Amino acid sequence: MSKFFDDFVHLKVYLVGRCTKCKHYNELMVHDYGRLPYSKLEDEMDRTNHPIRPISCNKCGTEYKPQQLVYRDVVRDSEVAKVNIDYSNIIDDEKSAAMQEGHDDRFKIYQKREQEFWAAYTEFALEDWKSAVGELMRQEIEAGFAALGKKTTLKSDLHARREVLQKIAASDRRSFWIAANQEFIVGELLDLGVMGWVPIEFAKRYGAARTRFGVMYFPIVEALEDLRTKYIGLLFKRERGDNAFLLRRIGQLTDAAHKQTVKYNKALRQTDEQKHVIAEMQDKLGVANARITELSRQQPAQSRDSDDIRRIRELKSFVGELLAELRAIRPDEPEDIGESPMLDESGTDGADTSNPDLSALEGKTVAIIGGYRSRRDNGDYPCEITTHDGRKHDPDFYAALQQADIIVVLTRFISHASMWEARTVAAQEDKPIHYAQEINIGSILNIVAQK
Structure with missing residues (x-):
């Protein structure tokens, strides 16, 4: 654990990023932990999630997705951490709840499998005792000696490691190793939980070999295994040994996933x-x-x-x-606007349109964009009727607009992109354009004829 464990920290959390419209930098504070000792802050952070929500630009008012989460210590006026928001890895509520539950229950899970884990961890150390001791720091070695009731004066990490190799008997190595590793296993892996692990930093502080073992075998729930896989990929990029190929492949896949x-x-x-x-x-x-x-x-x-x-x-x-x-x-396909309707051809549906005068449409071609007909013949209408659902801007869509004398847009069933295409053709070709919500052809033609 940190030697500043009881120091006071006042942590605030911000969503930050540049506006996608005007590029103005904005910040939105999403949580204030208040002034707390570090030990209390860790507990609060375990219980707190920071939902990602849009930022409203202070300059132009546009809402946009933030790019990073920033943690600031008000007491020391410093930036503690800046985390890029990975939108490709945002999980659904059900999985998020399972991960949080696993994180909250980590002490119970550890307790159930504690002996099993430590047995494997000490066997790992005893297989190459000299290399294992070579990763211990002086304060860890002091804790190991103290657990065995041995008094010693250690001047440096190197001196401490030599003392271990010379003075710790083979029969005491298990007890010594468990005591020496409490800070790493309990103070880091357990207290932080998988969601708070920083494997690269652990490897720098505690050594690559025991960090790898801890990350691979520490007891966690199934819901958190994806995070473990991600950490393994970070730690085993240059592994050598019996499993070198497999572990390097995991690292390569992690790199590829990161690039994607x-x-x-x-x-x-x-x-x-x-x-x-x-x-x-x-x-x-x-x-x-x-x-x-x-x-x-x-x-x-x-x-x-x-x-x-x-x-x-x-x-x-x-x-x-x-x-x-x-x-x-513009994207290749217009935005999703639902299913286009089949147009109704059973007379008219208006109160005063039982015998509509459609003579003004004689010999005209009317293009209705936003629906489709169940038949191809022209029925009893005095004009030619063409239709297109407007969902794709294919050749038929543009042909319907170009061949039309009059364009009708069904506003409830057409995308903005298709509407603008229709409006532009109408303006450029001096063609009348009408907007309707009805799906009855007789009513649509009556509206057009009246105008």
């Missing part, structure tokens, strides 16, 4: 950044389309001012460029 994790987290952040870019472009598209519509309606085409014609052309060109950029950065 880095790629996943990077891609996740890039996706969030692209969402903001897409939203901004869609806003610009909306403004440009609205302006085109406004200029087009101001006066008939044959009497339009040359400046208005030029402005409309420039706006259409701008819209085309924006849409091309959107297509390049």
Whole structure:
């Protein structure tokens, strides 16, 4: 255990990261442990989880996923730790609860298997006693001598190890080893629990061999075994011996998994950044389309001012460029908007539309985006009707928009991406576009005809 075990610490926990939209750095405090002695803080940390939630940017108000957890000691005005948030490894509530339960029950689990573990651990040490002693520190050796009732003055780690090899009889080695390793096994592996282990730091402080044994064989519940596997991969990258190939392979797989994790987290952040870019472009598209519509309606085409014609052309060109950029950065598939409906063709469903006047649609082609028909014939309608569910921007989708004289968008069943494609084609081609929530074809056509 730390020699500062009874020192006071005031730890605060923050979610931090740069905004995916404006790149402003933000922090959100998610927990304050208060001023506690280190021994009490460890107990509090065991009982506390820090849920990962979005940060709201102080500059632009955008909500985004944090990148790191930061632990700060207010007493010493220092950063204790900074942990990258691994979104690829975020677990479901059920597994999280099982892991937490295993962590909370670690003392009971250890107690049940304590003798079994120590028997194996001492056998490991006795197989190569000199090498095992070579990893002990002076204070650990002092604890071992004290447990045997032996008084000795130790000047350094090296001197202490020599004293062990010279003065500890073979019959006392088991007792000595158990006493000397209480700090490592009980004070570190048990008190911290698997969720708090730092294997690389353990190896530096307590030696590689006994750290490896402890990590591989310390008693834990099944729910925490994935963490053990991860730690084994970190510790056995350069192992030599009978199991060298297997252990090196575990290390290689751990490295590969880490690289995939880095790629996943990077891609996740890039996706969030692209969402903001897409939203901004869609806003610009909306403004440009609205302006085109406004200029087009101001006066008939044959009497339009040359400046208005030029402005409309420039706006259409701008819209085309924006849409091309959107297509390049937008995900391949539109967002999930559920199943598209089969359109109802059983007359009309409006109160005043029993005999709708659809003569204005004579000879027209009406494209309905957001649903599909159960039949291909045109029925009793005066116009040609084409449909597309809008879920994929395939050739049929664009053909339906291009061939249409009038476009109808079913707002409840179409993605934002498909809606913008339809609006842009309508603006560029001077085609009327209507928005409806109905799925009855007769009602849809009646709405279009009235407008």
